[in-house]
Ligand SMILES: Cc1cc2nc3c(=O)[nH]c(=O)nc-3n(C[C@H](O)[C@H](O)[C@H](O)COP(=O)(O)OP(=O)(O)OC[C@H]3O[C@@H](n4cnc5c(N)ncnc54)[C@H](O)[C@@H]3O)c2cc1C
Ligand SMILES: Cc1cc2nc3c(=O)[nH]c(=O)nc-3n(C[C@H](O)[C@H](O)[C@H](O)COP(=O)(O)OP(=O)(O)OC[C@H]3O[C@@H](n4cnc5c(N)ncnc54)[C@H](O)[C@@H]3O)c2cc1C
Ligand code: SF4
Ligand code: SF4
């Protein structure tokens with residue numbers, strides 16, 4: 001048994017220097033070295049009741065995998081992770097750990113929690129770099145399943161079912177698989193090569209990935225059944241951007257975060273020789289306070305903006321983004337204008353953004369969600385000097401699939417209704433999960449929903465045959 | 466891969482390609498479009514489906530070479546393939562119940578106006594087609610329009626072919642001659658569509674226009690294609706591209722269309738140099 005490390009602090013994550021990284025798109029966090037990982041793993045107390053595991057949406061056996069790292073059995077640790085997650089390299093990077101596993105770690109009571117996410121990332125990266133075994137294609141069981149959308153939920157369903165022997169086809173609307181992992185989350189937080197590797201592995205075990213296929217247009221769900229699929233999984237995400245409906249939102253220089261990030265990530269506008277145009281603004285306001293807003297702000301900075309503001313109507317405490325991303329953004333020089341709300345975007349005679357009128361806010365009584373409701377301070381209007389505005393105030397599910405599929409019901413927010421956590425929708429044989437069901441949420445929840453759906457699809461098809 | 470079965474030049478800057486895309490051909494309806502990427506790292510660019518053959522499994526596109534992406538497309542030869550080709554996107558043009566229609570096409574917009582003209586004609590509606598070009602050299606699809614319409618008017622800005630004048634002059638003349646249209650469908654440059662709408666507004670004739678804002682995904686994900694229609698924000702790729710022309714804010718759409726002008730000018734120069742290099 002290795003000696004326990006009783007340091008109160010997490011082993012710090014090596015990162016690129018803020019003044020260097022805010023000018024490039026390379027990954028910010030560089031990952032633990034082998035020694036750092038083993039050392040950090042030895043801070044875990046291997047608690048019997050596993051409070052950390054109960055706070056992980058997919059119930060990873062955290063003490064078990066960490067113990068293997070402490071004992072320098074990295075492949076063993078990977079096996080433990082693999083039982084519960086198919087995207088450890090992704091979740092280890094982007095999970096809001098402080099609210100989940102690490103939030104409940106007993107080492108966090110007096111000191112810092114064990115770096116669970118960082119260890120998960122280390123194990124996944126180590127495995128990817130060292131594993132030489134090619135994935136094996138399982139023998140087919142002769143049953144076909146179609147998956148709509150190649151985001152984390154769809155990729156997980158496809159992988160799990162393929163491993164059980166199903167013949168799975170993923171239909172993806174864009175020219176590249178990965179969902180938000182490729183078009184939304186920037187390279188500096190999640191290198192695209194990692195996502196690509198996951199997709200290559202799926203292909204290697206027999207999953208057929210068909211890109212450029214917008215389901216609801218080129219094929220309907222009914223046609224997918226006619227083609228011999230016995231079940232269909234809808235993992236189409238929540239990609240429809242919301243705007244504020246304030247004057248000036250159609251001016252040139254106003255982007256939805258989705259458009260801005262898609263141009264940068266999917267269309268590679270950050271590269272010098274890219275054919276995709278993007279505005280290189282001097283002063284940018286990003287409206288919103290979640291992960292999406294942080295990603296947009298930090299990307300704008302990297303494109304060369306001198307000043308980038310986060311304009312959020314509540315306070316610093318209420319920012320919904322991951323803590324680490326907020327800290328990274330601050331280090332990179334993003335200016336937080338919290339407790340401010342936009343009223344109007346101002347334009348010049350060419351229809352180009354030249355400012356944004358805002359009003360100061362203060363926090364009043366708590367609302368239904370328990371958060372204190374922001375209220376405008378009368379007479380506090382001011383104009384923020386900006387030449388670009390990026391709206392990152394949320395997204396909702398795209399109506400295309402529900403409007404072309406009879407029997408598929410949605411709630412008043414446009415989310416598909418599922419009967420239970422297994423993802424069965426209101427239509428027989430159709431399952432759904434991820435953001436399409438929950439509205440914009442997290443990678444790990446989407447992946448977890450995919451795992452549950454794969455299990456119930458398997459049971460459903462077996463019960464029929 | 467999406468193979469180019471046939472390629473043909475229609476005028477010095479407009480070409481036609483017939484592409485192998487059986488699933489799209491099966492579903493395509495007039496008014497819908499595709500988004501292509503010529504090569505692995507190209508831009509995503511929308512083009513209208515200007516014809517389709519369900520049996521042969523092919524889709525026809527007609528494009529004007531205006532910038533980087535269309536130049537790159539034009540470098541591909543018959544037998545080669547496009548990297549990406551996604552569709553059919555957008556809502557098909559509404560044609561149900563129409564008995565008498567004037568279809569107006571301006572420039573390369575005629576290519577977009579042709580499939581709906583053909584469909585209306587097949588349905589048995591009385592179709593008057595008015596097409597306008599800057600000059601004789603730019604005329605495309607003349608025979609096709611003639612065969613698909615009950616009345617055909619050719620206009621050129623300089624009078625080098627057909628009648629001299631604008632499509633709005635021809636439309637107004639037909640209306641004044643007593644033609645009572647259920648609807649006018651206008652497709653072409655924004656400025657042309659704007660003036661057609663101002664004309665038809667006077668006579669209170671319902672007018673449908675096909676909007677062509679800058680797009681990326683074409684699935685409703687980016688909002689880049691948004692327009693203001695009747696005071697509401699609409700996404701052209703999923704709510705359109707057809708809209709009630711009397712409600713569209715054309716001035717805003719014209720502004721938004723120039724968003725990347727400088728970038729495109731540079732890209733175009735770079736491509737030109739590349740092409741020159743390749744030909745030298
Ligand atoms: C910028 C940004 C940053 C984020 N940061 C984090 C983070 O740090 N941590 C975290 O946990 N979560 C984060 N999220 C949220 C997380 O990415 C999503 O919750 C997750 O990706 C949802 O997965 P999904 O599989 O449900 O859908 P998506 O990832 O949205 O994938 C859906 C896929 O379906 C495709 N599709 C849609 N309609 C059709 C159709 N009709 N036919 C075919 N295909 C279709 C789409 O093109 C897309 O590829 C972030 C999101 C964004 C936008
Ligand atoms: C739904 C839809 C259907 C279309 N159908 C056709 C078609 O059938 N045939 C055809 O030739 N073109 C069509 N277009 C226009 C076509 O998409 C543009 O010409 C193309 O994007 C230009 O790309 P580029 O890189 O070659 O030129 P760029 O370098 O991008 O642009 C060159 C010039 O064209 C302008 N421009 C850029 N994008 C557009 C646009 N989307 N619409 C109008 N002007 C633009 C720019 O402001 C610039 O002045 C359609 C557009 C839409 C949205
Ligand atoms: S998946 Fe997320 S919540 Fe679960 S252990 Fe890993 S980082 Fe923590
Ligand atoms: S709560 Fe913390 S210390 Fe306890 S087992 Fe989990 S990670 Fe280890």
Ligand code: FES
Nearest residue numbers: 683685687688702
């Ligand atoms: S092109 Fe992106 S929403 Fe229409």
